[in-house]
Amino acid sequence: MVTLKQVAERAGVSIKTVSRIVNGDAGVNARTRKSVERLLSELSYVPNHAARQMRGGVSPVVGLMTDAVATTPYSVDIVRGAQAALREAHQTLIIASSDGDPAREEELWGMFRAHRVSGVVYAAMYHRPHRIGQPVFKEPIVLANCFSPDDDRASIIPDDEDGGCRQARYLLERGHRRIALVTLIDGIEATRLRGQGIRRAFNEAGVAFDESLDKRGMIGPVGREEMVAYRVAHDLITKPQRPTAIICGNDQVAMQVYAAAASLGLSIPGDVSVMGFDDLRLISETLYPQLTTVALPYFDIGRRAVERLDLLASEEDAPLRRELIPCPLVERNSCRSIV
Amino acid sequence: MVTLKQVAERAGVSIKTVSRIVNGDAGVNARTRKSVERLLSELSYVPNHAARQMRGGVSPVVGLMTDAVATTPYSVDIVRGAQAALREAHQTLIIASSDGDPAREEELWGMFRAHRVSGVVYAAMYHRPHRIGQPVFKEPIVLANCFSPDDDRASIIPDDEDGGCRQARYLLERGHRRIALVTLIDGIEATRLRGQGIRRAFNEAGVAFDESLDKRGMIGPVGREEMVAYRVAHDLITKPQRPTAIICGNDQVAMQVYAAAASLGLSIPGDVSVMGFDDLRLISETLYPQLTTVALPYFDIGRRAVERLDLLASEEDAPLRRELIPCPLVERNSCRSIV
DNA sequence: GCAGAGAATGACAACGTTGTCAAATGAGTA
DNA sequence: TACTCATTTGACAACGTTGTCATTCTCTGC
Numbered sequence: 001m002v003t004l005k006q007v008a009e010r011a012g013v014s015i016k017t018v019s020r021i022v023n024g025d026a027g028v029n030a031r032t033r034k035s036v037e038r039l040l041s042e043l044s045y046v047p048n049h050a051a052r053q054m055r056g057g058v059s060p061v062v063g064l065m066t067d068a069v070a071t072t073p074y075s076v077d078i079v080r081g082a083q084a085a086l087r088e089a090h091q092t093l094i095i096a097s098s099d100g101d102p103a104r105e106e107e108l109w110g111m112f113r114a115h116r117v118s119g120v121v122y123a124a125m126y127h128r129p130h131r132i133g134q135p136v137f138k139e140p141i142v143l144a145n146c147f148s149p150d151d152d153r154a155s156i157i158p159d160d161e162d163g164g165c166r167q168a169r170y171l172l173e174r175g176h177r178r179i180a181l182v183t184l185i186d187g188i189e190a191t192r193l194r195g196q197g198i199r200r201a202f203n204e205a206g207v208a209f210d211e212s213l214d215k216r217g218m219i220g221p222v223g224r225e226e227m228v229a230y231r232v233a234h235d236l237i238t239k240p241q242r243p244t245a246i247i248c249g250n251d252q253v254a255m256q257v258y259a260a261a262a263s264l265g266l267s268i269p270g271d272v273s274v275m276g277f278d279d280l281r282l283i284s285e286t287l288y289p290q291l292t293t294v295a296l297p298y299f300d301i302g303r304r305a306v307e308r309l310d311l312l313a314s315e316e317d318a319p320l321r322r323e324l325i326p327c328p329l330v331e332r333n334s335c336r337s338i339v
Numbered sequence: 340m341v342t343l344k345q346v347a348e349r350a351g352v353s354i355k356t357v358s359r360i361v362n363g364d365a366g367v368n369a370r371t372r373k374s375v376e377r378l379l380s381e382l383s384y385v386p387n388h389a390a391r392q393m394r395g396g397v398s399p400v401v402g403l404m405t406d407a408v409a410t411t412p413y414s415v416d417i418v419r420g421a422q423a424a425l426r427e428a429h430q431t432l433i434i435a436s437s438d439g440d441p442a443r444e445e446e447l448w449g450m451f452r453a454h455r456v457s458g459v460v461y462a463a464m465y466h467r468p469h470r471i472g473q474p475v476f477k478e479p480i481v482l483a484n485c486f487s488p489d490d491d492r493a494s495i496i497p498d499d500e501d502g503g504c505r506q507a508r509y510l511l512e513r514g515h516r517r518i519a520l521v522t523l524i525d526g527i528e529a530t531r532l533r534g535q536g537i538r539r540a541f542n543e544a545g546v547a548f549d550e551s552l553d554k555r556g557m558i559g560p561v562g563r564e565e566m567v568a569y570r571v572a573h574d575l576i577t578k579p580q581r582p583t584a585i586i587c588g589n590d591q592v593a594m595q596v597y598a599a600a601a602s603l604g605l606s607i608p609g610d611v612s613v614m615g616f617d618d619l620r621l622i623s624e625t626l627y628p629q630l631t632t633v634a635l636p637y638f639d640i641g642r643r644a645v646e647r648l649d650l651l652a653s654e655e656d657a658p659l660r661r662e663l664i665p666c667p668l669v670e671r672n673s674c675r676s677i678v
Numbered sequence: 679g680c681a682g683a684g685a686a687t688g689a690c691a692a693c694g695t696t697g698t699c700a701a702a703t704g705a706g707t708a
Numbered sequence: 709t710a711c712t713c714a715t716t717t718g719a720c721a722a723c724g725t726t727g728t729c730a731t732t733c734t735c736t737g738c
C-alpha cells in the first residue's frame with residue numbers, strides 16, 4: 001500500500017504538503033496541488049484508516065450487534081436502514097451477531113471497544129425487551145426493535161399499537177362490524193400492543209368488539225411457535241355467523257387463513273376480507289389476491305437508530321426514551337367494502 | 340480509553356511488560372503477571388485495534404460487499420455464514436451495500452482499502468454472473484452466489500443443476516411420470532441450470548420429458564418480475580390429462596400453485612404433488628400442507644467464501660474457480676408416492 | 679533596495695502498539 | 709568473592725497520519 005511518505009518522495013515535497021492535499025486543506029499552491037493530485041491517483045493512494053484513527057481518537061465506525069434468533073428474515077432491513085444513514089455520514093458499519101449467547105455478547109462488546117467504535121446499535125430480530133449489561137462501554141448505545149425494561153436507554157421500536165389500530169380502523173371504515181382476530185403467540189409485545197390498538201379503534205368507532213372472536217393463530221414459545229391458524233380460521237369461517245373480516249397477527253397467519261378459505265370454497269375478499277401484518281413481501285405480494293397489510297418499518301428503524309446515535313454523541317438528545325416508528329398500511333386487494 | 344501506558348504507570352512497570360502480559364508472551368515473572376492482570380481487568384483495558392494494525396500491517400477485518408437488489412431476503416444468510424466462519428478465526432466483518440450502483444461500488448473498494456481489510460467477499464443476492472473491475476485491489480476476493488464470466492476469480496455458487504436434478508429424481512422415484520414445470524423468469528442462471536438438471540434426471544431414469552409442460556411462472560426483467568404462476572398452474576391443472584406433479588421455480592411459485600389447486604377444489608398432495616425450490620421457510624413451513632422443496636445453501640455459501648479467502652491468502656488455493664455447494668432436498672408433505 | 683505582510687512549505691511530535699536489542703537482576707557454581 | 713548464564717525487564721524505534729509551529733518564499737508599497 002502506498003503511503004503519504006512514498007507519494008511525497010516521488011513528488012519532491014514534504015509529507016505534510018501531500019497530507020494537506022489529500023484532505024483538501026487550504027494554503028497549497030495550485031500548481032503543486034495539481035501535480036501531486038495526479039501522482040496520488042496514479043499510485044492510487046488511499047489513506048490508512050488505522051493511522052488516522054490513532055491520531056484522532058474515535059473512528060468513524062459504528063458497531064451493529066444482532067441477536068439473530070432469526071424469526072422473520074426482513075428484520076435485516078434494520079441493517080440496510082442503518083447503512084443508508086451511515087453512508088450519508090461517511091461512516092462504516094461493523095456487524096456481528098451474538099446468536100443470543102450472553103458470553104458471545106460480552107466478547108462482542110470487547111471487540112467493539114477494540115475497534116473504538118463511535119457507537120453501537122443493538123438490533124433485536126423481533127420487538128421485545130432487552131437489558132444491556134454494559135457498565136464499561138462508554139460510547140452511545142441505541143436499541144433497535146427492542147427497548148430497555150428500565151427505560152434507561154434510547155430505543156427505536158415499531159408502533160405496534162398504532163399499527164393494530166390502523167388494521168381495525170381500515171375495516172371499520174369500510175363497513176365491517178363482525179371482525180375476527182387470529183393473533184400471534186401470547187406473551188410478546190406485538191400481540192399485546194396490536195390487540196390494544198385494535199380495541200382502541202373499535203372504541204373510537206363506537207363499535208363493540210366481540211371478544212369471543214379473538215383467537216391465537218400460533219402457540220408455543222418464541223422461536224418454536226406452532227402454526228394453528230389454518231384450523232382456527234376454519235373454525236371461525238364455519239361459524240353460523242361468519243365474520244366478514246379477519247385481522248391476522250402477521251402475513252404467515254394470513255396465508256393460512258387464505259388456505260382455509262379456499263378449502264371451504266370461499267373467495268377473498270368476496271366472502272371474507274383478510275388483513276395482514278408485517279408486510280412480508282415474499283408472502284403479501286405473492287398471495288392471490290395480494291394481501292392488504294400493515295408494514296413493519298424495519299428500514300426506518302435502522303436508519304433512525306443511527307441518527308439517534310449521532311444525537312446522543314452530540315449530547316443534544318431529547319429525553320425521549322422509546323421512540324415509536326409508525327407502521328404504514330399497505331393497501332392491496334384482500335379487503336372489500338361492505339355496502 | 341485506558342492505554343498500555345496508563346496501566347504500566349499504575350503498575351509501576353514498563354509499557355513493554357504490560358504488552359507482553361496482554362499478549363500472553365513468555366518470559367514474565369509470575370508475580371508481576373498476576374498483579375498486572377488484576378490491574379488490566381480492573382481498568383478494563385482493551386487493546387487499541389488501530390494501533391496494532393498500524394504496527395503489524397493488515398488488519399483481521401474482512402469486507403463484505405453486497406449488491407442488495409434484494410430479491411429473496413434469505414440471501415442474508417450468506418452474511419450469517421460468513422460471520423460464523425470469521426468468528427472461529429477471531430476476525431471482524433465490515434459490511435456495505437453498493438445498491439447495484441457502480442459508482443458506489445468504486446467508493447466501497449476505496450473504503451475497504453482504507454480499512455486495510457485482509458480480503459473481500461462480494462455477495463450477490465441471486466445467482467448470476469458478475470465482473471469485478473478492480474485492478475487496484477490486491478487482497479484476495481471471493482465471489483459468493485455469483486461468478487466471474489471470465490472465470491478468473493474464486494467463486495462459491497449453489498449447485499442449481501444438481502438441485503433441479505434432485506427435484507425431478509425425487510418425483511420420478513415415487514412413480515410420477517407426467518410432471519409439469521412452472522419456472523422462474525428466462526435468462527437467469529437458476530432457470531437454466533435447474534432446467535438442465537431436471538432433464539438430466541429424466542434421462543437417467545429413462546423417462547421422456549414432455550416439453551409442452553415446461554411453463555414460465557414469472558415474466559419480466561429481474562427485480563420487476565410479474566407473477567403469473569397462478570394462471571399458469573390453473574391452465575396446467577385443468578388440462579385433460581392433468582400432471583400428477585408440478586415442479587416449481589421457487590417457493591413463491593409453489594404458493595400460487597397451491598392457491599390455484601385450492602380454487603379448483605383439488606388437494607395437495609392427493610390430487611397433485613408440488614415441489615418447491617429455495618426453501619423460503621416463511622413460506623415452505625407455513626403452507627398447508629408444508630412444502631417439500633430444495634434448499635438454497637446460503638449459509639454454507641457464506642461460510643465457504645470466507646474459508647476460501649483464507650486459502651487464497653495462504654496461497655494454497657486450488658485452481659478450482661467455481662465451487663458448487665449442494666442444494667439439499669427438504670422433505671415435507673407436498674409430494675406423494677404413486678402406486 | 680528594503681521592510682512587512684501574506685502565502686506556501688516543512689520539521690517535528692504525538693497517537694498506542696510491538697519488535698529488537700540491551701540492561702538489570704538473580705541463581706548457581708568454582 | 710567473582711564469574712557465568714538464564715531470566716526478567718525496559719529503552720527505543722517504527723508504523724502512517726495530522727496538529728503545531730517555524731521557516732522560506734513571493735509580493736506589495738515605500
